[in-house]
Amino acid sequence: EVQLVESGGGLVEPGGSLKLSCAASGFIFHDYAMSWVRLVPGKGLEWVSSITWSGGGTGYADSVKGRFTISRDNVKKSLYLQMNNLRPVDTALYYCVKQSYYDIFSAYSDHWGQGTLVTVSA
Amino acid sequence: QSALTQPPSASGSPGQSVTISCTGTSSDVGGYNYVSWYQHHPGKAPKLLIYDVFKRPSGVPGRFSGSKSDNTASLTVSWLQAEDEADYYCSCYAGGNSYVFGSGTKVTVL
Numbered sequence: 030e031v032q033l034v035e036s037g038g039g040l041v042e043p044g045g046s047l048k049l050s051c052a053a054s055g056f057i058f059h060d061y062a063m064s065w066v067r068l069v070p071g072k073g074l075e076w077v078s079s080i081t082w083s084g085g086g087t088g089y090a091d092s093v094k095g096r097f098t099i100s101r102d103n104v105k106k107s108l109y110l111q112m113n114n115l116r117p118v119d120t121a122l123y124y125c126v127k128q129s130y131y132d133i134f135s136a137y138s139d140h141w142g143q144g145t146l147v148t149v150s151a
Numbered sequence: 152q153s154a155l156t157q158p159p160s161a162s163g164s165p166g167q168s169v170t171i172s173c174t175g176t177s178s179d180v181g182g183y184n185y186v187s188w189y190q191h192h193p194g195k196a197p198k199l200l201i202y203d204v205f206k207r208p209s210g211v212p213g214r215f216s217g218s219k220s221d222n223t224a225s226l227t228v229s230w231l232q233a234e235d236e237a238d239y240y241c242s243c244y245a246g247g248n249s250y251v252f253g254s255g256t257k258v259t260v261l
Contacts, residue, residue, distance in 0.1 A: 064250075066252070068191075072254075072255075073154075073238070073240060073252065073253075073254055073255035074189070074191070074197065074240050074242075074252045074255065075154075075252060076242070076249070076250040076251060076252055079248060079249075079250065086248060087248065088247065088248030088249045088250075089249075090152055090249070091152050092152075124196070124197070129202070133248045134244065134248070135183075135185050135244060136244075137185070137187040137199065137202040137203070137242070138187065138189070138197075138199060138242070139199050139202075139208065140199075141196040141197050141198075142196060143196055144196070
């Protein structure tokens, strides 16, 4: 059974940093691209970032480009999201998502974690 | 990377059908057959319903179907059941290693 367990969320002041982690199990982690998607309160789902199976390819939403960095450790079967210069609009529930394919192109999100809450407020 | 446009709400009585539209541009929905749909019950993880415009993962009932015409994709839920009451989101590959989600539609079963 695929399991994705996020951690690292919390309350942070504007301009601060957080690093999210996702522990994966139940599938061959290094065979699949992975993503972060957030659920913004009162708005909906927003794609944040994706990374290929090897980590050699990445993609970012314009709203986080230059501030967030996605990475993975295939030995530890873990996905990460380093978030810097956080803004109140980044407040959301952040989901770790398994993609259906090793590449970002053409993949869809077939398994989702339960999410970790990030709140950016003074 | 503008959100795909979905109607904010849709409703139907049990046994009826409801169709949700998802409108994008030639750079996303119109340019790729990589549209997927997700069902989200608040407090739970989103669930994949449809991928590649019309394909259903195993375990998803045949009551859920997808289609696409030009820049607009659609999800139809037939034979509405009480448990179908949820938020529904479309998503599409948008080029350059990026994706875009729809604005979301709240489906109410009357």
